[in-house]
Amino acid sequence: MVNLNAVLLISFALFSIGIAGVLIRRNALVILMCVELMLNAANLNFIAFARHSGSVSGQAFALLVMGFAAAEVAVGLALVVALYRKRDTVQVDDINLLKG
Amino acid sequence: MEHFIETIGRNMFAIFGVMALGGAAVVVASRSAVHSVLAFLFAMLCIAGCFLSLEAEFLGMAQILVYAGGIVVLFLFVVMLVEVSKAKEKEVFQLQSRYAIGAVLLGVAAFSAVFRKVIFGAASPQALKLSDNLAQGLDVAKQNAQAVSRGLFAGYLLPFEILSVVLLVALVGAVVLAKTERV
Numbered sequence: 001m002v003n004l005n006a007v008l009l010i011s012f013a014l015f016s017i018g019i020a021g022v023l024i025r026r027n028a029l030v031i032l033m034c035v036e037l038m039l040n041a042a043n044l045n046f047i048a049f050a051r052h053s054g055s056v057s058g059q060a061f062a063l064l065v066m067g068f069a070a071a072e073v074a075v076g077l078a079l080v081v082a083l084y085r086k087r088d089t090v091q092v093d094d095i096n097l098l099k100g
Numbered sequence: 101m102e103h104f105i106e107t108i109g110r111n112m113f114a115i116f117g118v119m120a121l122g123g124a125a126v127v128v129a130s131r132s133a134v135h136s137v138l139a140f141l142f143a144m145l146c147i148a149g150c151f152l153s154l155e156a157e158f159l160g161m162a163q164i165l166v167y168a169g170g171i172v173v174l175f176l177f178v179v180m181l182v183e184v185s186k187a188k189e190k191e192v193f194q195l196q197s198r199y200a201i202g203a204v205l206l207g208v209a210a211f212s213a214v215f216r217k218v219i220f221g222a223a224s225p226q227a228l229k230l231s232d233n234l235a236q237g238l239d240v241a242k243q244n245a246q247a248v249s250r251g252l253f254a255g256y257l258l259p260f261e262i263l264s265v266v267l268l269v270a271l272v273g274a275v276v277l278a279k280t281e282r283v
Contacts, residue, residue: 071270
């Protein structure tokens with residue numbers, strides 16, 4: 001048996017690490033990875049609550065989230081490659097084209 | 101010893117969870133993007149272990165397939181495209197080929213140690229048969245996959261179909277975004 005609180009704690013910590021990474025890193029690739037970490041923390045919560053409530057809906061939704069994460073990563077990496085072609089950098093603080 | 105193993109088995113989730121947190125911390129802290137990707141792979145595998153210990157067998161396997169098999173490889177390719185290496189290698193062989201050969205030999209040794217009896221021993225008189233524990237585990241996994249598929253296709257068919265459209269759009273969008281300028 002796994003304690004629900006333990007799962008929530010782990011997923012909270014994982015989400016925090018992910019959000020810290022998004023905020024403090026400059027490399028766009030690492031930022032994408034941290035977004036993935038956050039999505040996985042959410043998935044962990046889905047599964048924990050599915051197990052807690054005895055319903056399978058949470059697992060089905062976690063599978064959907066996994067698919068959306070894959071789509072997101074494909075588009076995000078394509079954006080990174082396009083950005084590298086145009087601006088020759090993947091550091092997000094070098095990208096200030098929209099700055100007035 | 102028995103007791104120790106039992107304790108580990110009971111706390112499998114916590115062990116995998118803490119390992120995943122460590123991997124995530126390395127993703128954030130590491131300077132090299134390649135190291136980040138490898139730590140990300142480690143964290144994803146540990147999260148798959150968490151899923152397995154939460155009795156979501158199908159999702160654990162899907163996690164390994166999708167992340168370790170797909171997304172991490174994609175990340176590695178983009179790191180290779182984007183991070184220009186400054187120093188060119190002059191030697192013919194890679195620096196790590198010695199280690200690679202050693203690892204292969206180690207793998208062969210471990211494999212032959214495990215399957216020593218099967219390979220070199222006399223043919224077993226009994227037919228091959230799953231142990232009860234393993235058979236039960238497979239049964240549980242089958243039930244889990246059945247339950248998930250029932251939930252997905254009965255309860256959430258519309259989101260599932262929308263996901264397929266989103267994946268198609270992402271596919272086309274990624275190709276359009278990443279293609280070179282017209283020739």
